[in-house]
Amino acid sequence: MDNDYYVCTGCALLCDDIGVEIEGGKLTKVHTACRKGVAFIKGCRHPLDSTVKGERTDVDLAVKEAASILKNAENPLIFGHANSSSGAQKIAIGIARRTNGYIDDTSSFCHGPTVEAIIESKLKTCTLDDVRHKADVLIFWGSDPANSHPRHMSRYSYFPRGKERQRGWEEDRTAITIDVRKSDTAEICGKNGLYQIPVKGDTEFMEALTSALSGKVPKTSYDFDKKRLLELAGILKKAKFGVIFAGLGMIYSLEDFEPLYRFMDKLNSVSSFHLIPMAGHYNMRGFNENLFKETGYINRVKFNGAEVLHGPEYSVVEALRKKEVDAALVIGADPLSSLPRSIVRYLEEIPLITIDPCQTLTSTKADVTIPCALVGVESGGAAIRMDGVEVELKPMVETDRLSDEDVMKRIMEEL
């Protein structure tokens, strides 16, 4: 991409065609980013200060204090990472290793299983660039990009012209939504584009579609119109390059992935289908991939000397519920507002460190807060897009705040 463009870190689409105008070191105009992206790029209303026990300090002291908390802990938790650059994530893994800590993000109840299946080649996938150039059948299953990833349909999936899709969306692409409600995305997919299913009806719908693709009569306990199901199977069969954009709506309602594997296998025996997880935060997928490279696991890891332990018992939820951690470092996340209160309440009882550009609910309860630059706006680095493509980030404006990677580096040095 042209060097004049920047990358938006507002969501995991990491749009890399953002133009900015700068006056006196401040952003005055942002071109091409969506409203969500612009809000993100323009930064937080309440930047985080460097504090120890509520008192403002310089960063050096806060870093020392953070390191001493981690040193004194037997089982620290290093949590967050979804809004954090790959460089910072890698050092976070190093810190967890050095301190015999737990390391996790929210992916185990999010897109973790999907990303894991893709890394292990259990699900066929493709890049968003493939989607732009080739995809003719798009299925938004339990996902609503019109709200979560505003430029998804305009930039990659539905509307753009691509090498093998030159005639525009009306002729060249078919967009379908499978969801429990008529989302904004469904609205764009048109009258026949929505397959509305009951809550938790995804598995059955998937199995019925698998039957339909095998030429059997598709049955569901909720009596979904068989004719429409067969029609849909027909569309899927005829696809040259199909893509399923799997949202949390679909992932949440699957008890296990077997029906999805069967469905994808069947699909790929009659046509060609790919799956991309609709990761939300800009480097959610990056954390899974970076941890996998280091440990062979995508999340829920505990280091124990040279040993790497992994499993549900090492998840953030279990570790907090069983009160097995005795200090926590939170970076690039706000667990106190995003996780159930009953679980995260324990974070307030233990020494807590927060690293973030902005004040968050979590930072207000932290013993040590260390501000960092807003990645992609004030500092560079790299991140991994929802489709697994690594994207280079560069700063748009200057700042005297340390990058998230530098903050982590400083803590590591103190350890």
Next chain:
Amino acid sequence: MANVMEIYQLLPKTNCKECGKSTCMAFAVDLLARKFKVEDCAPLVREDKYRENYQKLSEMVTPVGDVTETGLIVHEDKCIGCGNCVVACPVNVAADPTGAGSGKAPTCDRIILKVEDGIVRAMNVQECRRFGENKILCVACIDTCPTKAIEFV
């Protein structure tokens, strides 16, 4: 979106001609096209008995800063800057096939729609397919908008 009948129903329906139009219906048509403001109906503003209707009308016919020559209005409060309309607009595709037409940042200044500060802006509206001699009823930007932020009056 408001229609003429809904607007008409809320007017005094006395055909008083104070606005300069011969009938309230004619005023309704022009109000919908934003050629008039709600306040241009003097009795509606003046007389207490119309107060409720006045209020309703003011909400229904939101004033727009910029009605472009083609009548294209962007409701900025609704627009989320997704760029669907930018990529779908046939004029944009023709003018900038590898930029705006391919979902990327625009690379040419002859396009009609582009996103700035997270909201779509209209320019070069005289190029819009709804305008000029060979005009057609293009709906590409309306149909592709998830929030119905684009309206033609």
